Amino acid sequence: MPPVSDSISEKLEQVQAGRESRGQRTRLGLQEAALRLLGHDKSFSSLSLREVTREAGIVPTAFYRHYQTxxxxxxxxxxxxxxxxxxxxxxxxxxxxxxxxxxxxxxxxxxxxxxxxxxxxxxxxxxxxxxxxxxxxxxxxxxxxxxxxxxxxxxxxxxxxxxxxxxxxxxxxxxxxxxxxxxxxxxxxxxxxxxxxxxxxxxxxxxxxxxxxxxxxxxxxxxxx
Amino acid sequence: MPPVSDSISEKLEQVQAGRESRGQRTRLGLQEAALRLLGHDKSFSSLSLREVTREAGIVPTAFYRHYQTxxxxxxxxxxxxxxxxxxxxxxxxxxxxxxxxxxxxxxxxxxxxxxxxxxxxxxxxxxxxxxxxxxxxxxxxxxxxxxxxxxxxxxxxxxxxxxxxxxxxxxxxxxxxxxxxxxxxxxxxxxxxxxxxxxxxxxxxxxxxxxxxxxxxxxxxxxxx
DNA sequence: CCGGAATGTCAACACTTGTTCACATTCAGG
DNA sequence: CCTGAATGTGAACAAGTGTTGACATTCCGG
Structure with a gap:
């Protein structure tokens, strides 16, 4: 019973094997990183793409593989x-x-x-x-x-x-x-x-x-x- | 009857001549510029110092004459x-x-x-x-x-x-x-x-x-x- | 009127930002 | 196994950022 990922795993209906694909995992990683940063005082709009990817342990360009903006x-x-x-x-x-x-x-x-x-x-x-x-x-x-x-x-x-x-x-x-x-x-x-x-x-x-x-x-x- | 400045003019009690000093005027200009920019979708926290001074028609460094941050x-x-x-x-x-x-x-x-x-x-x-x-x-x-x-x-x-x-x-x-x-x-x-x-x-x-x-x-x- | 304080300007700095491109790695399916 | 798609990486760019210091202008009180 993973504490957070279940909210995501509901999302993918076409993935038959219960494991999330790598893409979905880092996608989730980005979301969690953003939330984590939000706790520290800033608001989402004043949150930079690079900040998020840095927190997610990923290179900035990889962001575009998952979100356009x-x-x-x-x-x-x-x-x-x-x-x-x-x-x-x-x-x-x-x-x-x-x-x-x-x-x-x-x-x-x-x-x-x-x-x-x-x-x-x-x-x-x-x-x-x-x-x-x-x-x-x-x-x-x-x-x-x-x-x-x-x-x-x-x-x-x-x-x-x-x-x-x-x-x-x-x-x-x-x-x-x-x-x-x-x-x-x-x-x-x-x-x-x-x-x-x-x-x-x-x-x-x-x-x-x-x-x-x-x-x-x-x-x-x-x-x- | 200037539409906005009266809210400011109350502030200065020690200025005897009704005219605001130049400092107070551009200080007000900064406030108005910020408000103006806020109307266009962004939030105050995601508003850059340079943006505000630009809108106020002032060079960035002049900002510090009025506010520390x-x-x-x-x-x-x-x-x-x-x-x-x-x-x-x-x-x-x-x-x-x-x-x-x-x-x-x-x-x-x-x-x-x-x-x-x-x-x-x-x-x-x-x-x-x-x-x-x-x-x-x-x-x-x-x-x-x-x-x-x-x-x-x-x-x-x-x-x-x-x-x-x-x-x-x-x-x-x-x-x-x-x-x-x-x-x-x-x-x-x-x-x-x-x-x-x-x-x-x-x-x-x-x-x-x-x-x-x-x-x-x-x-x-x-x-x- | 003049000297000092207040205010404004210019140039420059060290960073961060978003986005691109070409290239590497990983993965899934025929 | 191998090929093509998905995903991740690195270097590089032009532009924007906050802040500094030295210098110019404006203004007001003695």
Missing amino acids: MEDLGQDLVTDSFRTLRRMIRSVRSEGLPDGNVIGRTVETLVKHVHANRMHFQFIARERYGGYSSLRVSIQQEIRAFGADLATDLARFPVLDRWDADSMEMLTTLMVNAMVSIAEQILDAPQNDAAAEAEIVRRAERQLVFISLAVPAWRPIKAAK | MEDLGQDLVTDSFRTLRRMIRSVRSEGLPDGNVIGRTVETLVKHVHANRMHFQFIARERYGGYSSLRVSIQQEIRAFGADLATDLARFPVLDRWDADSMEMLTTLMVNAMVSIAEQILDAPQNDAAAEAEIVRRAERQLVFISLAVPAWRPIKAAK
């Missing part, structure tokens, strides 16, 4: 990062219907996954509004898709299944924004500071509880269609 | 951007107590000011989670301060004046996040597309109304102090 590498990172995100929400969904406090469990899993995929989340946070515009729109699209997923999940709740699409979208964007904010706070908090992190979690849960309080009071205009 | 220029831009933000909230506050729908007026003023200071807001959005870490923390501090301002404003409302500080902070961060999100959406929307913008405003108002619906249901634990 740095922007393409970024695209790969976007899709990969959101693959892990989707996996997360899938795991939450599979834990059955709301029995305990859903909010607490959701926040907990979110935090756990942010830690497990720290660099991917960092990349997303940094590129969401900075750097290459193509990456920006990709990220926005993926976030919207994530919100849609969340909507189908929420539709299984007692009251919400009667809501119109517009109201649903409003609620999900509100929650997605909250979750994004949580992830960013976790990333900015000092690592291995359990107290600070607990405080963040506490506040996040209070926020979500507060939001949920508005649900019964909302009158979704279903006839407006 | 690009990061310092960024700091100036941060404080300047938030000066306009504070001015905005002040204007909303001075419009008297809540008579009409507060939410509508707030969103409207926000959108107006985003347009009036488009490049400043763009800078903030881009650097909030990218690039130089020193700028990141400055921005976070300023945003927190903005939330505190909002809290004192909200404390004049009937119900909220009984809330404890913790609950107040939760509410303000929720609203600030919403406003930040609005600003970012406005920035990303195609300019001069009134329809798209109206849609954004509509959604934003619905979100804020929704949030406000939770207020009566919330039980602030004041004794928890």
Whole structure:
């Protein structure tokens, strides 16, 4: 169970022998090198091709065997990062219907996954509004898709299944924004500071509880269609 | 009434003659040049010293007469951007107590000011989670301060004046996040597309109304102090 | 008006960058 | 096994970068 490469191995469907080809391996190496460099303060857009290849232990020209430009590498990172995100929400969904406090469990899993995929989340946070515009729109699209997923999940709740699409979208964007904010706070908090992190979690849960309080009071205009 | 320089002229209190000194002028020129370049897709961190001086119509070495490093220029831009933000909230506050729908007026003023200071807001959005870490923390501090301002404003409302500080902070961060999100959406929307913008405003108002619906249901634990 | 501080200019440096080309190595399949 | 494709390597280029030092200009206060 290699810790990272499985996210890649899913990608190649036509390679019958489970081993990744050499190309795929260094391709992955480039992605990991970029993520590693991103941790150290810089943003992806201010990351040079040579820097990445150097970190990946490869000569600059070899880069072109895999990507035409740095922007393409970024695209790969976007899709990969959101693959892990989707996996997360899938795991939450599979834990059955709301029995305990859903909010607490959701926040907990979110935090756990942010830690497990720290660099991917960092990349997303940094590129969401900075750097290459193509990456920006990709990220926005993926976030919207994530919100849609969340909507189908929420539709299984007692009251919400009667809501119109517009109201649903409003609620999900509100929650997605909250979750994004949580992830960013976790990333900015000092690592291995359990107290600070607990405080963040506490506040996040209070926020979500507060939001949920508005649900019964909302009158979704279903006839407006 | 020079459109931009007034935000700077406030700065110099010891210059008695209303005219800015040559130094202040080119200093301002550098800031404007940076903002101008930022509009064209790049982020501040991936902006070279020479690029800025070139845009400002100045030789690279002259830069050092005003700033020690690009990061310092960024700091100036941060404080300047938030000066306009504070001015905005002040204007909303001075419009008297809540008579009409507060939410509508707030969103409207926000959108107006985003347009009036488009490049400043763009800078903030881009650097909030990218690039130089020193700028990141400055921005976070300023945003927190903005939330505190909002809290004192909200404390004049009937119900909220009984809330404890913790609950107040939760509410303000929720609203600030919403406003930040609005600003970012406005920035990303195609300019001069009134329809798209109206849609954004509509959604934003619905979100804020929704949030406000939770207020009566919330039980602030004041004794928890 | 004049002398010193503030500001701006020019030339040069040592580096890094993206991209190219020709050449070496590795690999997979007939 | 051997051939062609995939992948990696090395040298070289033109251009851009941050920073330095010495020199010119502008400006303001005594």
